[in-house]
Amino acid sequence: MRHPPSDGDNAMRAIASPPIDPNERDMVLFVPPMEPFACQLAAAVFRSTGFDARVIEENAQTLAIGLQHTGGGECVPCPSTTGALIHAMQASGCPPEKVVFFMPTACGPCRFGQYARLDSLIFERLGWGAIRILSPSAENAYGGLRAGVRLRLWHALLIADILRKMSMRIRPYELEAGETDRVIDKWFEKFQQAFAGKPKPPISRMLAAAVAEVAAIPTSQTSKPLVGVVGEIYVRCDPFLNNDLCRRIEALGGEAALAPISEWVLYTNYHRGMVLACEKMGPRVAVRRLLNYLERHLLFGHWEHHYYRIADPVLHDRREPSIAEVIAEGSKHVPWQFAGESILTLGRAALFVKRDGAQAVVNASPMFCMPGTITTSIFPKLERELNVPILCNFYDGSGDGNQSLVPVMHYLCHSSAASKVATA
Ligand code: SF4
Numbered sequence: 001m002r003h004p005p006s007d008g009d010n011a012m013r014a015i016a017s018p019p020i021d022p023n024e025r026d027m028v029l030f031v032p033p034m035e036p037f038a039c040q041l042a043a044a045v046f047r048s049t050g051f052d053a054r055v056i057e058e059n060a061q062t063l064a065i066g067l068q069h070t071g072g073g074e075c076v077p078c079p080s081t082t083g084a085l086i087h088a089m090q091a092s093g094c095p096p097e098k099v100v101f102f103m104p105t106a107c108g109p110c111r112f113g114q115y116a117r118l119d120s121l122i123f124e125r126l127g128w129g130a131i132r133i134l135s136p137s138a139e140n141a142y143g144g145l146r147a148g149v150r151l152r153l154w155h156a157l158l159i160a161d162i163l164r165k166m167s168m169r170i171r172p173y174e175l176e177a178g179e180t181d182r183v184i185d186k187w188f189e190k191f192q193q194a195f196a197g198k199p200k201p202p203i204s205r206m207l208a209a210a211v212a213e214v215a216a217i218p219t220s221q222t223s224k225p226l227v228g229v230v231g232e233i234y235v236r237c238d239p240f241l242n243n244d245l246c247r248r249i250e251a252l253g254g255e256a257a258l259a260p261i262s263e264w265v266l267y268t269n270y271h272r273g274m275v276l277a278c279e280k281m282g283p284r285v286a287v288r289r290l291l292n293y294l295e296r297h298l299l300f301g302h303w304e305h306h307y308y309r310i311a312d313p314v315l316h317d318r319r320e321p322s323i324a325e326v327i328a329e330g331s332k333h334v335p336w337q338f339a340g341e342s343i344l345t346l347g348r349a350a351l352f353v354k355r356d357g358a359q360a361v362v363n364a365s366p367m368f369c370m371p372g373t374i375t376t377s378i379f380p381k382l383e384r385e386l387n388v389p390i391l392c393n394f395y396d397g398s399g400d401g402n403q404s405l406v407p408v409m410h411y412l413c414h415s416s417a418a419s420k421v422a423t424a
Pocket residue numbers: 075076077110111112113232234341366368369370371372
């Protein structure tokens with residue numbers, strides 16, 4: 001029988017919802033479907049702690065349900081996650097007192113900080129006030145989670161990022177259509193079992209075997225225009241809400257490179273370090289600075305470098321810049337004190353072009369997104385400086401938000417083919 005985590009402290013923080021009793025059994029944890037790899041691996045980690053963790057389904061029907069229960073002015077991840085949860089509740093028939101909804105939060109002006117609160121009000125209205133919301137916060141780099149769970153989630157996130165990056169690095173060039181997806185899906189399944197299991201199988205060894213198999217996929221020697229994808233984390237990563245943006249880039253003849261999910265976790269830790277550096281020194285600040293430093297280097301940085309080194313045979317030219325580099329680039333356009341996604345979007349976009357050789361950038365944001373609106377107002381200037389097309393696409397779950405890619409990709413593919421002929 002499964003049971004939830006057994007520590008009785010504040011490891012699992014709930015917002016505006018009844019506390020999670022560590023001794024309760026048969027608890028169902030619903031995880032929103034933000035990104036196909038990361039959410040499934042995170043759910044697997046939660047299963048290893050005793051939850052019956054399930055990634056909830058998201059589609060046009062669940063979005064319509066969410067829109068019925070929200071005001072209409074919220075950015076689209078809000079109705080999408082809310083509708084998916086309401087649908088999961090109705091379809092599963094789970095008693096609300098046995099349900100926990102995983103909904104991380106963030107501080108600052110961004111509306112993401114309000115999702116969990118709004119959800120708890122909606123559940124209350126539906127008579128599901130007993131649903132618990134597990135809501136770790138960006139304010140402390142998601143430090144509200146139990147240390148062991150947090151570390152395993154970090155490993156899962158890195159593996160998810162690497163699997164996705166490998167698929168996007170190889171798929172556009174595969175000689176046999178579908179081969180990359182077949183190999184990646186096979187290893188994705190294995191990693192899900194590994195993260196859900198006890199004891200833990202050696203993830204590093206598994207990754208090395210996965211990398212070797214992906215590296216052996218026969219590919220053509222052609223090069224395709226690289227398109228960097230930045231923007232709001234939910235929409236840029238969610239194929240349902242962004243109309244399969246990355247695969248659309250591939251279908252139009254390009255290679256897509258997506259800013260990874262781990263970027264946000266590294267950023268929250270780094271930003272906290274910058275804030276602490278401005279605080280007046282005293283014993284408490286000294287301890288916090290030390291913990292922040294250790295966390296950055298021993299927890300986040302160590303494992304990031306470890307796994308990316310293993311993935312080098314496939315990703316040597318698609319490694320991520322350090323978060324310090326991203327912030328340094330982004331702070332040329334917005335001050336670092338302005339916390340949130342704007343600085344990451346601008347900084348990573350610039351590095352995609354200057355460092356990785358991207359020939360275009362897509363800034364993917366939900367309609368009404370606050371950071372998305374800010375970055376969209378700054379990108380024309382950056383576009384002139386970088387001299388590549390930057391598309392600012394807003395998504396609301398309706399229509400084809402990627403139609404703007406068609407002429408740009410046509411131009412990029414045509415001009416790269418023409419330049420090859422000229423140099424032949
Ligand atoms: S970043 Fe944008 S989409 Fe995400 S919560 Fe904030 S305003 Fe909404």
